[in-house]
Amino acid sequence: MEFSSAEPFKGEGCLSKEKNLYITFVLGGPGSGKGTQCAKIVENFGYTHLSAGELLRQEIASNSEDGVMILDMIKEGKIVPSEVTVKLIQKGMESCDNGKFLIDGFPRNEENRTAFEQIIGAEPNIVLFFDCPEEEMIKRVLNRNEGRVDDNIETIRKRLKVFAASHYPVIDYYSKKGKLCKIDAIGTEDEIFERVRPVFAACEGVQ
């Protein structure tokens, strides 16, 4: 485990002027268990969970202007333009009194990361990275059964390729800043949560 940053972020963005922000980015490949573990963190530590993928799926469902473009990108496993995603995250953060956020599945590449910093004016305190072998991720996604348009073997392969090609620079960036907490994502959901729990328990005292 290599993280140090439990202090609230007080940056220049509109959000950070209004409240202390405790931001955790939750990263990992498709099916690595991000959403599952976020639900447990919410339950135990009272964070607000914002899944970037879920915000994009809600945008499709609301028939918004960007909906068709987003659907096309998701079907191909491609990364939606940063500005679109960051604006949705910003809206989610602004609509919440709580300043403790889990931002799940974002940033997916360096451009996402810098867009968040510019638009939101804040950085994460902690970055969780769920480290899971590809074969396990494929098995989990194919068993998920939630009717997602991208939960098929063809799109999963594309998502894994995009993940492998774009996430390392982000992970590396936060590792160098001492913010990365890599979690072994093999085991039962409860076993994995026992690896996650100490990260948040350590922050409780300073919030």
Ligand SMILES: Nc1ncnc2c1ncn2[C@@H]1O[C@H](COP(=O)(O)OP(=O)(O)OP(=O)(O)O)[C@@H](O)[C@H]1O
């Ligand atoms: N430790 C685990 N062992 C077995 N199955 C798991 C485990 N954790 C999660 N799952 C299951 O695997 C599937 C994928 O998990 P989850 O949706 O949390 O992944 P994710 O990282 O959010 O994926 P995506 O990036 O595609 O949204 C779900 O059906 C979930 O119930």
Ligand SMILES: O=c1ccn([C@@H]2O[C@H](COP(=O)(O)O)[C@@H](O)[C@H]2O)c(=O)[nH]1
């Ligand atoms: O920041 C993001 C998050 C997601 N996407 C697109 O959505 C799908 C599904 O994301 P999940 O995190 O698995 O729910 C992803 O493959 C991308 O196409 C995105 O573009 N940017």
Ligand SMILES: [Mg+2]
């Ligand atoms: Mg998810």
